Amino acid sequence: MSPADKPRVRFAPSPTGYLHVGSARTALFNWLYARSVGGTMVLRIEDTDESRNRPELTDAIFEYLAWLGIDYDEGPYFQSERRERHRQAVQQLLDGGRAYLCDADDSEIPGTEMAAGRAVRFRTPEGATAIDDLIRGEVAVDHAQLGDFVIWRSDGSPTFVLANAVDDADMAITHAIRGEDLLSSTPRAVLVAEALGASPPTYAHLPLLVNEQRKKLSKRRDDVSLESYRQQGYLASAMANYLALLGWGPRDGVEIRPMAEIIGQFRLEDVNKAPAFFDLAKLEHFNGVYIRELEPDELLAALEPHLTGDGVPWPPERYRPEVAASMIPLVREKLRTLSDIVRQVDWLFCPEVPMDEKSWDKSVVRGKASAEILDGAIAALADCSWDPDTVKDAVFAVGEANGVNRSKSQAPVRVAVAGRSVGPPLFEPMVYHLTRQEVLRRLRAARSRL
Secondary structure, X not given: OOHHHOOEEEEXXXXXXXXXXXXXXXXXXXXXXXXXXXXXXXXXXXXXXXXXXOHHHHHHHHHHHHHHOOOOOEEEEEHHHHHHHHHHHHHHHHHOOXXXXXXXXXXXEOOOOOOOOOEEEEOOOOOEEEEEEOOOEEEEEEHHHXXXXXXXXXXXXXXXXXXXXXXXXXXXXXXXXXXXXXXXXXXXXXXXXXXXXXXXXEEEEEOOEEOOOOOEXXXXXXXXXXXXXXXXXXXXXXXXXXXXXXXXXXXXXXXOOOHHHHHHHOOHHHOOOOXXXXXXXXXXXXXXXXXXXXXXXXXXXXXXXXHHOOOOOOOHHHOOHHHHHHHHHHHHHXXXXXXXXXXXXXXXXXXXXXXXXXXXXXXXHOOOOHHHHHHHHHHHHOOOOOOHHHHHHHHHHHHHHOOOOHHHHOHHHHHHHHOOOOOOOOHHHHHHHOOHHHHHHHHHHHHHHO
16 A cells, blocks of 8 residues: 555544543544554644634643644644635635525525625535445435535634535545544535535544433533543543543453554444443543552652642641652552542541541441440550551450450541541551551540540
């Protein structure tokens, strides 16, 4: 296959909002296809809607593509810079009788001179258009359903369909891989391209992403922004791996794998048309696996923004990075997102115990002999040797003296000191990172509250 014959795909986002997980999936599938067949990936920013475009949103597109590891071979091209080319295409259609001017009442105006305040409609012929979609099969649309559609607005801007058809033709795009929600506009784009004497690309419409109610993901109802997931502590490698499986799966069934292997496995014909469930639990599982694969230094670096950011529940001066580093081996198996680290270590940095009320009620209020265990722990820890084994044995001995087994005897102590009934091993960090005085203060405070 010569370079001229190799596929050319494009990711063409509009900078009118932060990158949606659906848009990210579209970008990824275009990239996977291009990389799997040695094709070309083009980035085109469709910024013709000047009233909604914001520069920071364009920058965010670049940032999040880079975060996911999606690079491109050409671009970025900006559709707004091609306004004159779009005007020329519309004029060509007017001159050829394939379009007409219309007034505010949508009545046809004689002549072909484009002017301010005049819209242009495509003159849709009789018949039907059949699209051989690589994912959805043949899709046929009767032209009577389309009507004469607008290709140039009265404010002097091209419509989405016109700009797409022209840009795809000019950029020699061979495959338009995009979301199913754009399928309805495809017959119009095909008609425009053919009227301009161009061959439309081969289309492949990706399945919709749906939530657990099997409703289309919506930014009004669901968490769909990549920015949100990065802030919550999802790794880019885990997110990219997971997005690759939304509508596609490797033939060998191995889902969690390096991106280089996903590229080797990817076939566009294997993408299915059934809606793809955006499963947060599965994404969390993927993320946990990728977190556990990080080296300790890598993980600490990834966790640092979540330990030192504005949203942490402890005063900045109380944070001790060496303590956080020492906790990583104890908590990494429990982390599903990077932000989970806060719940694992907050009790070591917060001036007051970050109390989980459900844990307090279950393990202390309704726990067996909780008052006796707290009293005994306060007495035993007041003057015992301050090392993890001695402290642990002292707490267990108090429990046994009150007829409580080991697992349950430490529960009131854990909640009193750490605020939760579930967490990392208690005794080592408690002894090494809290003073005896602080531990006793927390035990007494819990006993007084009880």
